[in-house]
Amino acid sequence: MAKTESTLVNMLLTLLVIAVISGASLGYVYKLTKAPIEQAKAAKQQAAIKDVVPEFDNDPLAEAKTLQSEDGLELKMFPAKKAGELVGVAVETLTNNGFSGEIRIMVGMQPDGTIINYRVLDHKETPGLGSKMEEWFRPQAPKADATADQETSFAKWLYGIKASGGGNRSIVGMNPGKNKMIVSKDGGEVDAITAATISSRAFLDAVVRAYKTYAKEANLSTDAVSGATTKEGGKNYE
Amino acid sequence: MNNWKIFANGLLKENPTFTLLLGMCPTLGVTSSAGNGLGMGLATTFVLVMSNMVIALVKDFIPDKVRIPAFVVIIATFVSVVEMSMQAYLPSLFASLGLFIPLIVVNCIVLGRAEAFASKNNPFRSILDGLGMGLGFSMALTLLGSVREFLGSGKIFSLAIYPEDYGMLVFVLAPGAFLALGFLIAIINKLKAA
Numbered sequence: 001m002a003k004t005e006s007t008l009v010n011m012l013l014t015l016l017v018i019a020v021i022s023g024a025s026l027g028y029v030y031k032l033t034k035a036p037i038e039q040a041k042a043a044k045q046q047a048a049i050k051d052v053v054p055e056f057d058n059d060p061l062a063e064a065k066t067l068q069s070e071d072g073l074e075l076k077m078f079p080a081k082k083a084g085e086l087v088g089v090a091v092e093t094l095t096n097n098g099f100s101g102e103i104r105i106m107v108g109m110q111p112d113g114t115i116i117n118y119r120v121l122d123h124k125e126t127p128g129l130g131s132k133m134e135e136w137f138r139p140q141a142p143k144a145d146a147t148a149d150q151e152t153s154f155a156k157w158l159y160g161i162k163a164s165g166g167g168n169r170s171i172v173g174m175n176p177g178k179n180k181m182i183v184s185k186d187g188g189e190v191d192a193i194t195a196a197t198i199s200s201r202a203f204l205d206a207v208v209r210a211y212k213t214y215a216k217e218a219n220l221s222t223d224a225v226s227g228a229t230t231k232e233g234g235k236n237y238e
Numbered sequence: 239m240n241n242w243k244i245f246a247n248g249l250l251k252e253n254p255t256f257t258l259l260l261g262m263c264p265t266l267g268v269t270s271s272a273g274n275g276l277g278m279g280l281a282t283t284f285v286l287v288m289s290n291m292v293i294a295l296v297k298d299f300i301p302d303k304v305r306i307p308a309f310v311v312i313i314a315t316f317v318s319v320v321e322m323s324m325q326a327y328l329p330s331l332f333a334s335l336g337l338f339i340p341l342i343v344v345n346c347i348v349l350g351r352a353e354a355f356a357s358k359n360n361p362f363r364s365i366l367d368g369l370g371m372g373l374g375f376s377m378a379l380t381l382l383g384s385v386r387e388f389l390g391s392g393k394i395f396s397l398a399i400y401p402e403d404y405g406m407l408v409f410v411l412a413p414g415a416f417l418a419l420g421f422l423i424a425i426i427n428k429l430k431a432a
Contacts, residue, residue, distance in 0.1 A: 006304070015307060018312065019311060022314070025319075033323060033327075037325050126411065
């Protein structure tokens, strides 16, 4: 078959036909995948809620509330109830202070604000450094490794520093209303991720924001909440 | 050229990553783990096969002067299909690859094969070519991802080989991608010369 010639009409017609066909097929695929995409998103949210609050028997997604934080960000609160009693809240919180882009976290709290658990939903921090926040701030299993002990005691001897395992990196069981939830470098109670202080600050910022916003909604005291958001100039090494 | 040769061409002799050095952006960007590399490779393979087939079918209707825009629209359509399907049916893979899927559109290897092969050959041979090139690309990305994951975090396909603390973090980061790719190309060149 002879090749179509490159006349203006031919070129216009060809591109038009191709664009129309692709547009139509994309529309069809979009319609086809729309429901599963929404389902997958809801399932992810639901799994995260289940992860961070105690057992519940209501539908937190149906009772979700959108809250405004002090600095104007939109947070979602999912109350978890058992037999009508509030057993915990999951707050989807976020921060813009990360090393790169937004960090979204689902924080689970008891009704008084004590942190039960968390789950990082979305982040773009450096893999291997900031990305460690997915596990770092949880209670650790004790290290059953003899060499690690030796290493830390050697470091102790050499630098006279506190052994690295001796700090406190877990935020579980802390209450932002009572504990100073900023990194220990800034005078707080939580140890930052090694070599990722900015990501750690941002993480705690998001957690504290979740508490503050929830506390305002539930009328809890926010006296002790210190500004994890305030950064000291010149100290922002990751 | 017989059919087997067309297929095998992309695997080693004209491997997109190791020999042609095409499509470096996804190669360096997503291969921080073997699983990501494989996922990206297979997504690209799908786009390559489908776009090669369609372009080979319609090549005679497309006037020469507008062939590039026409090819790009066809490729972009398939990429969007992959993106939406992955988001719907493989959300966990989409979470780690999502950012890079739209980049398949501008992956030189896809447009390159459309221009160099599919626009001159029949649909069957074009599909074979797309399949060979795609699998070669997947193989290269999986290999690179495995090396980086193993050296960087002590795992392959998320299976722990040695404790993560002893890994060399640099291999998970961008500089490690260049290093690992350079060494892999050197080894492949040596093997090919032998």
